[in-house]
Amino acid sequence: xxxxxxxxxxxxxxxxxxxxxxxxxxxxxxxxxxxxxxxxxxxxxxxxxxxxxxxxxxxxxxxxxxxxxxxxxxxxxxxxxxxxxxxxxxxxxxxxxxxxxxxxxxxxxxxxxxxxxxxxxxxxxxxxxxxxxxxxxxxxxxxxxxxxxxxxxxxxxxxxxxxxxxxxxxxxxxxxxxxxxxxxx
Amino acid sequence: xxxxxxxxxxxxxxxxxxxxxxxxxxxxxxxxxxxxxxxxxxxxxxxxxxxxxxxxxxxxxxxxxxxxxxxxxxxxxxxxxxxxxxxxxxxxxxxxxxxxxxxxxxxxxxxxxxxxxxxxxxxxxxxxxxxxxxxxxxxxxxxxxxxxxxxxxx
Numbered sequence: 001x002x003x004x005x006x007x008x009x010x011x012x013x014x015x016x017x018x019x020x021x022x023x024x025x026x027x028x029x030x031x032x033x034x035x036x037x038x039x040x041x042x043x044x045x046x047x048x049x050x051x052x053x054x055x056x057x058x059x060x061x062x063x064x065x066x067x068x069x070x071x072x073x074x075x076x077x078x079x080x081x082x083x084x085x086x087x088x089x090x091x092x093x094x095x096x097x098x099x100x101x102x103x104x105x106x107x108x109x110x111x112x113x114x115x116x117x118x119x120x121x122x123x124x125x126x127x128x129x130x131x132x133x134x135x136x137x138x139x140x141x142x143x144x145x146x147x148x149x150x151x152x153x154x155x156x157x158x159x160x161x162x163x164x165x166x167x168x169x170x171x172x173x174x175x176x177x178x179x180x181x182x183x184x185x
Numbered sequence: 186x187x188x189x190x191x192x193x194x195x196x197x198x199x200x201x202x203x204x205x206x207x208x209x210x211x212x213x214x215x216x217x218x219x220x221x222x223x224x225x226x227x228x229x230x231x232x233x234x235x236x237x238x239x240x241x242x243x244x245x246x247x248x249x250x251x252x253x254x255x256x257x258x259x260x261x262x263x264x265x266x267x268x269x270x271x272x273x274x275x276x277x278x279x280x281x282x283x284x285x286x287x288x289x290x291x292x293x294x295x296x297x298x299x300x301x302x303x304x305x306x307x308x309x310x311x312x313x314x315x316x317x318x319x320x321x322x323x324x325x326x327x328x329x330x331x332x333x334x335x336x337x338x339x
Contacts, residue, residue, distance in 0.1 A: 027247045031241070031245075031247045032241045034247070035241040035242075035245065035247070036239050036241055039239050039241070040239060045242055049242075049245050049247075049250075052245070052247045053247055053250045056247055116236065119233070119236045120236045120237050120238065123233060123234055123236045123237040124237045127234070127237065138234075141199070142199075142231070142234050143234075143237075145199075147201060148192075163192045166192065166195060167191045167192055167195070170191075170195055170227060170230055170231075171191075173230050173233075173234065174226055174227075174229070174230040177230065177233045177234075180233050181229045181233065
């Protein structure tokens with residue numbers, strides 16, 4: 001109960017003093033968002049789980065020097081983003097990993113209705129078919145709810161570059177998904 | 186008012202526009218059919234994208250996995266991290282040793298090459314006067330020469 005009332009920064013301070021229960025509380029609070037982001041970036045639940053574990057280990061290692069300047073989640077997402085991009089680069093160099101990634105993309109979250117599942121698949125493919133930077137911008141903006149400034153902090157791109165990427169990404173997706181326009185309503 | 190920028194329409198649909206700007210933009214949309222069509226397109230895309238939901242696997246427990254790893258790492262006194270960084274440490278150590286070795290060899294060569302030249306350049310008058318190298322007077326004489334030469338120049 002005590003952990004639930006603590007802010008993320010307070011939990012990080014406690015973790016910096018060696019309190020592993022604080023790490024548990026942070027993981028409990030953010031695990032699902034971290035996992036979802038890693039999955040969307042990588043398209044593979046197993047790799048997403050590894051990234052999630054690694055993210056919380058990085059939190060633990062960096063806790064003693066953590067300074068709450070930016071929002072905690074922005075900092076957290078930056079770790080997830082960078083780890084996921086490293087993982088993607090490795091997968092690009094290793095064709096076996098890429099094959100595995102493509103076959104493991106099926107996710108059970110699309111719902112039980114076949115039409116809805118088909119739409120989810122189309123959307124996922126459309127997003128994954130975008131140019132890499134547009135894809136990342138859309139995932140962080142549409143699915144993780146980050147502002148332009150936050151996306152800029154997570155990715156290291158300028159704010160104007162983020163805005164330009166988002167405009168192009170939404171435009172491309174509008175064209176790609178035009179035939180499903182009425183389906184979603 | 187000018188037409189709305191595309192990025193602002195996206196932010197309006199995402200409900201992340203600043204209140205003042207949102208108010209202005211909504212007022213413009215009332216009077217601008219072109220912008221209303223554009224925002225309908227953006228909203229349509231936004232809604233379709235919502236169909237891609239992901240539900241993290243229920244059996245995954247990052248808390249347990251991270252804590253277990255953390256406990257193991259604490260129990261080994263940081264051994265896990267040290268092992269992971271051993272490659273970096275070895276590379277740095279090798280660089281330092283190599284630099285020292287190159288410096289040492291270079292230094293020895295430099296010293297070894299200087300002595301014979303020094304002997305060869307001993308002035309002839311020193312031996313004529315019977316003041317060969319190694320005798321204390323010859324070094325005093327040379328020092329005097331250098332000092333007086335320096336003063337003369339200034």
